[in-house]
Amino acid sequence: MRRFILIAVPYLWLVALFLIPFVIVLKISLSDVALARPPYMPQLDFAAGWEGFKAFFAALDFENFWFLTTDDLYWKAYLSSLQIALTSTVITLLVGYPIAYAMARAAPEWRPTLLMLVILPFWTSFLIRVYAWMGILSNEGLLNQFLLWLGLINEPLTILNTNTAVYIGIVYTYLPFMILPIYSALERMDDSLLEAAEDLGCSRLSAFWLVTIPLSKNGIIAGCFLVFIPVIGEFVIPSLLGGSGTLMIGKVLWEEFFSNRDWPVASAVAVILLLILVIPIILFQRNEQKQREAEG
Amino acid sequence: MSQTVFAPWEDPNEKPLIQFKNVTKRFGDFVAIDNLTQDIFAKEFFALLGPSGCGKTTMMRMLAGFEAPTQGQIFIAGQDMAKIPPNKRAVNMMFQSYALFPHLSVWENIAFGLKREGKDKDAITARVEEMLRLTRLSKFAKRKPHQISGGQRQRVALARSLAKAPKLLLLDEPLGALDKKLRQDTQFELMDIQEKTGTTFVIVTHDQEEAMTVASRVAVMDEGQIIQVATPAQIYEAPNSVYVADFIGDVNIISGRAKPNGEKVATQWAEGQPDIIGTTATKFDAGQEIHFAIRPEKVAISTEEPQDAANKVQGKVLDIAYLGNISTYHVELPTGHVIKAQTANTRRLSRRQITWEDPVWISWTDTAGVLLER
Numbered sequence: 001m002r003r004f005i006l007i008a009v010p011y012l013w014l015v016a017l018f019l020i021p022f023v024i025v026l027k028i029s030l031s032d033v034a035l036a037r038p039p040y041m042p043q044l045d046f047a048a049g050w051e052g053f054k055a056f057f058a059a060l061d062f063e064n065f066w067f068l069t070t071d072d073l074y075w076k077a078y079l080s081s082l083q084i085a086l087t088s089t090v091i092t093l094l095v096g097y098p099i100a101y102a103m104a105r106a107a108p109e110w111r112p113t114l115l116m117l118v119i120l121p122f123w124t125s126f127l128i129r130v131y132a133w134m135g136i137l138s139n140e141g142l143l144n145q146f147l148l149w150l151g152l153i154n155e156p157l158t159i160l161n162t163n164t165a166v167y168i169g170i171v172y173t174y175l176p177f178m179i180l181p182i183y184s185a186l187e188r189m190d191d192s193l194l195e196a197a198e199d200l201g202c203s204r205l206s207a208f209w210l211v212t213i214p215l216s217k218n219g220i221i222a223g224c225f226l227v228f229i230p231v232i233g234e235f236v237i238p239s240l241l242g243g244s245g246t247l248m249i250g251k252v253l254w255e256e257f258f259s260n261r262d263w264p265v266a267s268a269v270a271v272i273l274l275l276i277l278v279i280p281i282i283l284f285q286r287n288e289q290k291q292r293e294a295e296g
Numbered sequence: 297m298s299q300t301v302f303a304p305w306e307d308p309n310e311k312p313l314i315q316f317k318n319v320t321k322r323f324g325d326f327v328a329i330d331n332l333t334q335d336i337f338a339k340e341f342f343a344l345l346g347p348s349g350c351g352k353t354t355m356m357r358m359l360a361g362f363e364a365p366t367q368g369q370i371f372i373a374g375q376d377m378a379k380i381p382p383n384k385r386a387v388n389m390m391f392q393s394y395a396l397f398p399h400l401s402v403w404e405n406i407a408f409g410l411k412r413e414g415k416d417k418d419a420i421t422a423r424v425e426e427m428l429r430l431t432r433l434s435k436f437a438k439r440k441p442h443q444i445s446g447g448q449r450q451r452v453a454l455a456r457s458l459a460k461a462p463k464l465l466l467l468d469e470p471l472g473a474l475d476k477k478l479r480q481d482t483q484f485e486l487m488d489i490q491e492k493t494g495t496t497f498v499i500v501t502h503d504q505e506e507a508m509t510v511a512s513r514v515a516v517m518d519e520g521q522i523i524q525v526a527t528p529a530q531i532y533e534a535p536n537s538v539y540v541a542d543f544i545g546d547v548n549i550i551s552g553r554a555k556p557n558g559e560k561v562a563t564q565w566a567e568g569q570p571d572i573i574g575t576t577a578t579k580f581d582a583g584q585e586i587h588f589a590i591r592p593e594k595v596a597i598s599t600e601e602p603q604d605a606a607n608k609v610q611g612k613v614l615d616i617a618y619l620g621n622i623s624t625y626h627v628e629l630p631t632g633h634v635i636k637a638q639t640a641n642t643r644r645l646s647r648r649q650i651t652w653e654d655p656v657w658i659s660w661t662d663t664a665g666v667l668l669e670r
Contacts, residue, residue, distance in 0.1 A: 196395035201460070
């Protein structure tokens with residue numbers, strides 16, 4: 001019995017915090033918008049008993065999902081989100097890998113400090129850090145002032161409220177999620193493997209490609225998913241740093257919900273987003289499992 | 297037809313494959329190798345033996361090219377190696393940790409070096425198959441390193457380092473991770489492979505038994521210097537110092553003053569005890585401090601006083617170590633010295649004559665021990 005309770009705790013957790021909310025969202029996505037509180041119908045009428053149930057289910061339909069296909073705003077937003085997520089994942093990898101590599105190569109007594117520095121930004125509110133970027137990137141911001149002072153440019157660059165600012169914000173915010181798994185893969189690597197590769201005729205560079213990269217592959221994959229998955233649904237960064245041209249599904253979702261007060265369509269958008277994310281999440285978990293098996 | 301003894305180091309016309317010339321290596325203030333000069337010849341199985349921190353691994357890493365000498369030069373086949381990186385040397389190394397690539401199969405591990413040479417596919421396949429046969433690994437070609445045993449991994453590492461047919465193979469504590477029985481078998485395998493391939497092997501080890509078994513010559517090292525280089529038999533029978541005598545095998549050391557007498561030297565070692573008579577080729581001054589070293593198996597032990605022994609002392613059995621095939625007796629002399637004497641157990645235990653606290657005689661001939669200056 002005690003064992004059963006122990007096993008039940010995480011399941012109850014999942015049911016309460018994942019499954020029930022999801023069912024609610026799914027239900028709303030199948031409802032119709034209404035001028036009411038809450039702003040959708042039908043509502044389940046318990047007092048009517050069985051008849052109430054029947055009426056309730058009869059009123060649910062896939063109309064909202066159909067609506068998503070009629071307006072090209074939605075699929076464009078999905079595609080644009082995927083594209084932004086993909087691009088920023090690649091940039092984050094290109095920036096993060098050298099950092100992780102340098103950390104893993106650093107003297108052992110320095111590593112905890114470096115690790116701390118990577119994690120340190122999490123101690124400040126994410127929102128404040130994004131606002132700080134607004135201050136840096138705006139026309140009168142630090143970056144433009146600095147570049148003007150250097151004489152590299154004659155008039156301020158427009159960075160804020162463009163996709164560039166979104167990329168900067170995303171790469172900055174998600175960099176630790178890329179660095180940490182790659183670092184942990186590289187740190188475990190035996191240095192004598194690189195010596196062996198050199199001994200067998202590799203140059204430093206080819207040893208890197210043939211040994212270091214394959215051995216950090218799992219770290220790279222994990223890091224990419226950890227960046228890619230949350231970035232697709234990212235809302236704060238595109239709405240604060242992006243402009244009117246930045247189209248991301250998170251922003252669309254927010255507008256449907258709060259500006260249009262169309263909860264059913266917003267929920268449909270969310271359900272589709274979840275379905276899109278299920279694929280990379282499954283791939284991510286498969287990678288983790290493969291890694292565990294390889295180590296076991 | 298008599299077989300010629302392999303001893304290129306005794307032939308003055310022979311050109312050494314490896315030459316260390318006044319090599320010094322410092323790590324900060326620490327002197328790892330101290331002004332070392334040494335020749336190693338082609339087809340030798342050369343062992344670097346010493347305690348950890350004696351500089352033996354540094355010597356090997358300098359040969360592989362992972363460390364550069366602070367001073368002095370290293371020549372391989374007459375070529376100064378100073379500017380040559382590890383990947384351009386005809387030297388391969390078998391790492392202590394084996395350093396097998398975990399993401400590659402046994403086959404790919406062995407092929408790794410060959411592929412870097414840009415050989416064509418058939419040549420690589422043929423060579424890898426040959427190496428797999430040589431190391432009896434054909435069955436495991438497709439496995440990953442974590443799917444095979446420690447002994448098999450060791451053989452993969454050997455096959456990989458031999459695949460490129462290097463002029464020189466370096467082995468860094470190659471058998472350290474294996475258990476004793478497997479280690480002994482592998483030692484003979486190593487010698488076999490060395491003979492078959494005709495490669496020069498330099499092995500680093502702290503295990504004197506291993507060095508003695510496999511090597512054609514053993515260099516005993518201490519604190520960055522080579523103390524003695526000789527064949528295993530010479531090292532054992534004629535060590536040049538107390539350090540070497542003590543490092544290799546078991547030994548009794550008795551210190552005293554020299555009393556030269558023609559070919560023989562008497563050692564005054566304790567008052568009221570007869571001098572130890574030994575034979576030596578070295579000249580000693582009268583009254584000079586010398587150390588008499590004798591191996592326990594050359595000390596005879598008996599209950600009766602031996603009649604015709606050059607050296608004999610009476611003592612009392614302090615301890616007996618029974619090792620199955622042999623027994624070691626620790627005999628305490630009246631002077632407080634403890635001398636180890638070893639006898640083969642040709643009789644059954646129950647019929648053994650000598651036991652604890654027995655008064656016994658220990659004796660040895662005048663050629664059994666060596667006299668050492670330091």
